[in-house]
Structure formats: structure tokens, C-alpha cells
Amino acid sequence: MKTQAAASYPLGVSTRGKMLTRVGYAALYTLLIILAVTQLLPLLWLMLFSLKNNQEVFNLPPFALPSQPHWENYMNVWTSGNIGRYFFNSVLVTVISVVLTVLLASFVTFAITRMRWKGSQLVLGLFMVGLMIPVHSTLIPLFSMFLKLHLTDTPLSIILSYVAFNLPTTMMILLGFYYALPREVEEASVMDGCSVNRMFFRIVLPMTTPVMATTSIINMIYNWNEFIFVNTFISSDENKTLTVGVQNFIGQYTTDWGAIGATLMISILPILLVFLIMSDRIVEGIAAGSVKG
Amino acid sequence: MEKVMSNKLVIALYVLPSLLLLLAVIYVPIVLTGYYGLNQWNGIGPMTFVGLDNYQHLFTDTAFWQSAWHSLLLALFSGVSLIGYLVIAMILSGNIKGANLLRKIYLIPMLLSSVAIAQLWLKMYHPTNGVLNSLLASLGVHNPPEWLANPSLVLPALFIPIIWQYAGFYILIYYAGLKNIPETLVEAARIDGASAWQIATRIKLPLLREVINVTIILSIVGSLKYFDLIYVMTDGGPNGASEVMASYMYHQAFRSFDFGYGSATAFALLLICLVATWLIRKATASGDTIQYS
Numbered sequence: 001m002k003t004q005a006a007a008s009y010p011l012g013v014s015t016r017g018k019m020l021t022r023v024g025y026a027a028l029y030t031l032l033i034i035l036a037v038t039q040l041l042p043l044l045w046l047m048l049f050s051l052k053n054n055q056e057v058f059n060l061p062p063f064a065l066p067s068q069p070h071w072e073n074y075m076n077v078w079t080s081g082n083i084g085r086y087f088f089n090s091v092l093v094t095v096i097s098v099v100l101t102v103l104l105a106s107f108v109t110f111a112i113t114r115m116r117w118k119g120s121q122l123v124l125g126l127f128m129v130g131l132m133i134p135v136h137s138t139l140i141p142l143f144s145m146f147l148k149l150h151l152t153d154t155p156l157s158i159i160l161s162y163v164a165f166n167l168p169t170t171m172m173i174l175l176g177f178y179y180a181l182p183r184e185v186e187e188a189s190v191m192d193g194c195s196v197n198r199m200f201f202r203i204v205l206p207m208t209t210p211v212m213a214t215t216s217i218i219n220m221i222y223n224w225n226e227f228i229f230v231n232t233f234i235s236s237d238e239n240k241t242l243t244v245g246v247q248n249f250i251g252q253y254t255t256d257w258g259a260i261g262a263t264l265m266i267s268i269l270p271i272l273l274v275f276l277i278m279s280d281r282i283v284e285g286i287a288a289g290s291v292k293g
Numbered sequence: 294m295e296k297v298m299s300n301k302l303v304i305a306l307y308v309l310p311s312l313l314l315l316l317a318v319i320y321v322p323i324v325l326t327g328y329y330g331l332n333q334w335n336g337i338g339p340m341t342f343v344g345l346d347n348y349q350h351l352f353t354d355t356a357f358w359q360s361a362w363h364s365l366l367l368a369l370f371s372g373v374s375l376i377g378y379l380v381i382a383m384i385l386s387g388n389i390k391g392a393n394l395l396r397k398i399y400l401i402p403m404l405l406s407s408v409a410i411a412q413l414w415l416k417m418y419h420p421t422n423g424v425l426n427s428l429l430a431s432l433g434v435h436n437p438p439e440w441l442a443n444p445s446l447v448l449p450a451l452f453i454p455i456i457w458q459y460a461g462f463y464i465l466i467y468y469a470g471l472k473n474i475p476e477t478l479v480e481a482a483r484i485d486g487a488s489a490w491q492i493a494t495r496i497k498l499p500l501l502r503e504v505i506n507v508t509i510i511l512s513i514v515g516s517l518k519y520f521d522l523i524y525v526m527t528d529g530g531p532n533g534a535s536e537v538m539a540s541y542m543y544h545q546a547f548r549s550f551d552f553g554y555g556s557a558t559a560f561a562l563l564l565i566c567l568v569a570t571w572l573i574r575k576a577t578a579s580g581d582t583i584q585y586s
Contacts, residue, residue, distance in 0.1 A: 028384050035381060036398045039461065043401070045424055046413050061431070062424045104314075107307040115307075116299040123312060130319050132570055134518040136539045137563035140546050140556050141325035142318065144336065164318030167311055186298065196303045225406035227521045232547065243406045247525060250412055257416070264409050271404045279397050286400070286462065287469035 050074070050261025057257040073262040077249075082237050083266060086245030093155050093241055094223040097162040098216050104163065105170040105215070106208065110200055113178040114186065130168040135161075135228060143232055157233040158241070162223050170215045173288050177211040214285035217278060224271060242267045323563065330557035335550045347557035356533060357558065360541040361565075363448060367537065368516035368569075370452050375463060375508055379501075382467030383493055396468055399461030407458075407521030414454040415441070415526055441527055444534035451523055451535055458522070459515075463508055470504035471497060506577040513573060514566050538562050 049057050051069040060066075077083055108127070112120045142161065143152070151157040181204065189199045205212075230244040240248070246267045253259045275282060330347050332340040351357055381399075385392045402410065417424050418440040426437040440450040474497060482492050498505075520539035523529065529536035529544065536544075542562060546555025 028387075028389070032381070032384060032389070032395055035460070036395055039399050039402055039457065042413055042417060042424075042457070045417070049416070058422050062427050104311040108311045111304050111307040114298065115304055116295070117301070117304050123308060126312070126320070127315060130315060132514070132567060133319055133323065134514075134539070134562060134566050136518060136520065136542055137326050137559045137566075138319055138322035139543075140329060140336075140552055140559060141322035143547075144552075145317075145322070145325075160314065161318055164314045167315060190297050196297055196300055200307075221404055225404075225408075227407055227525075228543075243408045246406075246412070247408045257422070260412065260416070264412055268405045268409050271406075272401070275397075275401065275404055282404075283397060283400065283465060286403075287465055 046261055046264055048261075049257050050265045051258070052261075053258055054256060070258055073258040074266065077259050077262045077266065081249050081252075081263075082240070082245060083242075083249065083263065085238065086240050086242045086249075087266070089155065089239060089245075090224055090242040093158055093162070094220055096155075097159050097166070097223050098219045100159070101163045101166045101170050101219050102212050102216050105167050105174055106205060106212065107200075108167070109171050109174040109178050110204060113175065114181070114204070115196070127168045127171055130165075131172065135165060139228065139232060146233055152233050153235050153239055155239060158226070158229050161229045161233075162219075162226065166219050166222060170219060173215050173218070173285070174208070174211060176288075177208055181207065214281055214288065217274070217282050218285045220274070221271060221282070326556045326563070327560045328556075329553055330560045332553045332556075334553040334556075336546070336552040340553070343553070347554050348561075350554065351557050351561055356536070357538075357541055357561075359533060360529075360536040360538050363535065364517050364519065364537045364539075366448060367452060367455070367519055368513045371455070371459070371512040371516045372509060374456055374460075375505075375512055378460060378463040378508075379467050379505070381460075382464045382471055383497065385464065386468055386471040392468075396461065396465055399464050401461065402458045403462045405458075408525055410454060410458055411522045411525035414457075414522075417454075418450060442531055444531055447527055447531065447535045451526060454526075455519070455522060459512075463512070466504060466508055467501070470501050474500050502577075506573070509577065510570055510573050514569055517566055517569055518562060538565070 045062055048063065048065065050073055051071070052060070052066040053070055053073075056064075056066050108123070111117070112124050146152045146157045151160075185203055185207070186199060189203055194202075225243055226241075227243050227247075230241050231247075234240050234244065237245070237248075246263055249263055250260050253263075329340075331342060331344060333343045333346075334340040385396060389395075416422075418426075420426060420437070420439045420442070425440070429437040438446055440446050478496060478500075479492055482496055487495070518539050519537055520543070523535055523537055524540050524543065527535045529540045538558070539562060542555050542558040545551050545558055549555075
């Protein structure tokens with residue numbers, strides 16, 4: 001009954017007659033759709049010019065279709081440069097960082113929320129203050145530290161940075177979930193003579209799979225797109241990830257728009273695909289990750 | 294139970310790896326940044342202790358203050374645009390059909406890397422073949438502006454893609470917050486004859502206050518440390534017209550190899566972000582808790 005009322009008078013305009021409602025609705029929808037189109041149009045244009053040759057890019061109107069799609073742009077870009085290598089590096093760095101971050105954050109969150117020890121609140125505080133630290137203010141010392149340890153230009157330098165900077169956000173999302181876990185689970189397993197490790201790996205961790213999936217996706221998006229650490233720490237082409245590799249690659253192709261478009265499309269397609277498949281999780285994760293601060 | 298859950302060895306094993314990483318990658322570098330700022334150093338050679346010279350120089354460095362002003366402008370611009378996002382989220386949350394799909398579409402740019410967005414918008418702003426100037430040309434404009442090469446247009450031209458990138462993010466946060474407001478409250482007000490405007494301003498806004506506070510901090514602090522897109526699109530140019538604090542720091546350290554001065558800038562950036570967070574918290578927390586009567 002209640003929901004029905006809410007559905008038929010969504011904006012509280014019920015008192016002003018049906019006509020106004022309809023006009024109002026149309027106006028609101030127009031606004032919302034204009035916004036959606038604005039969000040998509042640059043990407044549509046990118047897709048279009050990734051399939052055109054220069055002549056078509058320069059002579060046709062921006063949103064005209066190419067006479068025939070030049071799929072060879074994609075082939076050329078993939079085979080002529082290091083895109084495949086960058087792609088592999090991005091996958092490697094992203095996967096390792098995400099697994100490490102989510103696992104380590106689960107350990108700490110479990111220890112803080114479920115176990116009893118002095119200093120747990122202090123440690124939690126240290127992690128939460130980490131949320132407010134801009135990466136730029138750590139960049140110069142990190143660079144010189146990694147230089148001394150011979151870690152610059154290795155994937156390890158960026159993985160360590162990603163894990164450290166993602167731990168606070170990840171823990172923040174996990175915290176609420178861990179606090180809500182019922183105490184009875186622990187009591188029962190302790191009664192059965194379960195060790196803490198066993199309890200954590202066999203009972204608690206499986207129970208938190210949904211929230212781990214959410215945090216993994218958020219971590220993934222962040223790591224896949226990260227720029228400043230890779231740009232600073234990695235110097236050789238062999239170790240670059242897609243974001244920085246794409247940036248340099250485009251530098252060589254300033255005039256071939258089709259090649260540039262194809263490169264950009266290759267770099268954003270994986271994220272778009274993941275989004276198509278798991279959009280609910282992502283939306284929910286981003287909302288959870290930001291509001292709880 | 295008590296004994297199992299306060300097992301010191303397990304706690305240490307669960308907490309120490311992450312804690313050490315946090316200290317090594319975030320906290321130690323921050324202290325070092327402050328310390329490097331007291332030295333003259335090219336990053337490789339020996340450091341010379343110069344006391345507060347770098348910090349004093351920062352105060353009189355007009356190029357730094359210009360970059361700080363640009364960061365502040367971006368912060369103000371982002372802060373004001375939150376109002377628009379809030380309005381959109383309000384409309385979207387009013388049981389609009391397709392709301393789910395729309396907010397997902399809005400979110401798409403946020404998922405892409407800053408480099409891809411920057412490269413795409415570089416093409417959008419291209420003086421002759423970009424979408425913008427192609428359209429202007431077809432409308433009969435003969436000398437369309439060179440958006441990114443014009444010192445007085447470059448900042449607004451950069452703000453637009455930033456807005457485009459983050460719109461969906463803030464709309465999503467507000468939408469999630471609005472959906473958390475119990476339907477019964479809104480329904481009760483509606484039965485009492487409250488108008489849509491009254492419901493929005495007297496009920497939804499006060500209840501959304503915490504969420505709004507968080508977004509204000511996120512957008513202002515995020516703007517103060519904003520870097521990626523500007524670095525790729527204009528690199529602070531033309532002639533410093535789009536330099537922001539983070540890019541200024543980066544140029545000092547990694548291009549001029551003035552690591553001491555770069556560190557002082559980075560430390561100032563950190564302090565400005567922390568002070569801004571504190572000020573916003575203070576300003577938004579001053580009111581009493583809202584009473585509903």
C-alpha cells in the first residue's frame with residue numbers, strides 16, 4: 001500500500017493535478033537523459049574515431065560512421081607497440097596487489113574487531129588517518145627509498161605502494177561487515193577446539209566473501225588506472241603498466257588518430273567489460289567505500 | 294574463549310605485516326618529506342642542511358601561490374558543482390523508472406584511467422579536428438579558440454573533464470544516502486501535506502547531512518591534491534596557467550631535480566589537505582543535531 005502510493009506520486013506533486021505531473025516528469029527525464037548522453041558521448045566519439053583513418057577523422061563530421069570500420073587500427077596498435085606487454089604488466093600488478101590488499105586487510109580487520117588486545121584502537125587509528133594522506137606527499141622519499149633498495153623499475157615497487165595505500169579504504173569497507181558478524185560463530189568454534197587460524201580461514205573468511213568481492217573490485221579499478229606511482233618509479237618499457245604505457249605510446253603517434261583511438265579503447269575495454277558484468281557490485285562498493293568515512 | 298581470542302602470537306602475525314607496510318610506505322615517508330624539505334638536495338648527491346630556507350622560499354614563491362590559487366579554484370568549482378549532483382540525485386531517487394541504469398551510465402567515466410580521459414579530452418579540445426571546434430566551425434565560427442593553449446581558457450577547459458569524470462561518483466553517493474532515508478518519514482510528511490520542495494529541504498537534506506559533509510571533504514581535499522588529468526593534458530601549461538600544487542611539486546622534484554624544495558612543497562600540500570579537512574569538519578559539525586518536531 002505504502003510503496004504503491006510512493007510509486008504513483010513519486011515527487012510529491014500529486015496535489016497539483018495530473019497535467020503538471022506529466023510535464024514535470026518530461027522535464028526531469030529530459031534533464032537526466034541529457035546528463036546520460038553527456039557522459040557517454042565522448043566515449044562514443046572515441047569508439048568512432050578508433051575505427052576511422054585520418055582522412056575520415058578530419059573530413060567527416062565528428063559523429064559520422066566510418067565508410068567501413070578500420071579494425072586494422074586495433075591490429076596495428078597491438079602488434080607494433082608494447083601494448084601486449086603493458087597489458088600483461090597491468091594484469092599482473094593489479095591481481096597481486098588486489099589479492100595481497102584484501103587478504104592483509106582481512107587479517108588486520110579480524111584482529112581489530114574480533115580479537116582482544118591493547119593498542120587495537122591505536123592501530124585502527126593509524127590506518128584510518130592513512131585515508132587522508134595524499135600520495136604526493138610521500139612520493140619523493142618513496143622514490144629515494146626504492147632507489148636505495150634497488151626496487152625502482154620493478155613491479156614490486158608499485159605493488160608495495162598500491163597495497164599500503166589501499167589498505168585503509170579496504171579496511172574501512174570491511175570493518176562494518178566484521179563488526180556485524182555474530183559472536184556465536186566464534187564461541188561455537190572455540191568450544192569445538194578450533195584454533196584462531198582455523199576459525200579465520202575456515203569460518204570467518206568464507207563468510208566475508210561478498211564484501212571481499214566488493215573491495216576487490218574497487219581495488220582493481222584503482223590499481224588498473226593508477227598513474228603517478230608507475231610514472232615515477234618505472235622507467236623501462238618492459239615494466240610499464242597500461243596507463244603509463246598508453247601515455248608514452250600515444251606520444252609517438254600524435255598524428256594517427258585511429259591508432260590513438262584504438263590504443264585508448266584497448267586500455268579502457270577491460271574495465272568497461274568488468275563493469276558490464278558486475279555493475280551492481282561496483283556501484284554498491286563505491287557507495288560503501290566513500291560514505292562510511 | 295578469552296584466551297584463544299587474545300593469542301599474542303596470532304595477533305602479531307595478523308597485524309604486523311600490514312602495519313609495517315603502512316609505516317614504511319606512508320608514515321616514514323611523510324616524516325622524511327618534512328625532513329628533506331629542510332635540505333638542499335638533488336636526489337642523488339649529498340644533502341645540505343639549510344634549515345627553513347625552502348619553507349621560507351615557498352612563502353614568497355609566486356609560482357607556488359599561483360598553483361595554490363588554481364587548486365583552490367578547482368576546489369571551489371567542485372564544491373559548488375556538488376549542489377548540481379545533489380539535485381540530480383534527488384530527482385533520480387524519486388522512484389524514477391530506469392534510475393538504476395541511469396546512475397550506472399553516469400558512473401562510467403569515473404572507472405576509466407585519468408590518462409585515457411585526458412587523452413580523449415585532448416582530442417575533444419583539438420584546435421581543428423576536435424569535436425568542440427568542429428561543431429563551432431559548422432555553426433560558422435571562424436576562429437574557434439585553442440582551448441588548452443589559451444591561458445585564460447585553459448583552467449575552465451580542464452575543469453570540465455574533471456566534472457565529467459566525477460559527476461557519477463557524487464550522484465551515486467547522494468543517491469545511496471537518499472535511498473537510506475526511511476520511506477515512512479517521507480510518506481508521513483506527504484500525508485501531512487508537505488510539498489516536494491518542503492520534503493526535499495526539510496526532511497531529506499537534514500537527514501543527508503552526514504553524507505554531504507563527507508562529499509564536501511572528498512571533493513575539496515581531492516581537488517587540492519588533484520594531479521593526473523592536468524599533468525597529462527597540459528603539464529601545467531601554457532606558461533604555468535594550469536599549474537596546480539601537486540604538479541608544481543612534481544616539476545620541482547622530478548624535472549628540476551630540486552628534491553629539497555619539492556619536498557617542502559609536498560609537505561605544504563599535506564598540511565594544506567589536513568588543515569582543509571579539519572576546517573571542513575569543524576565548520577560542518579558546528580550545528581546542533583537536527584530536531585524533528
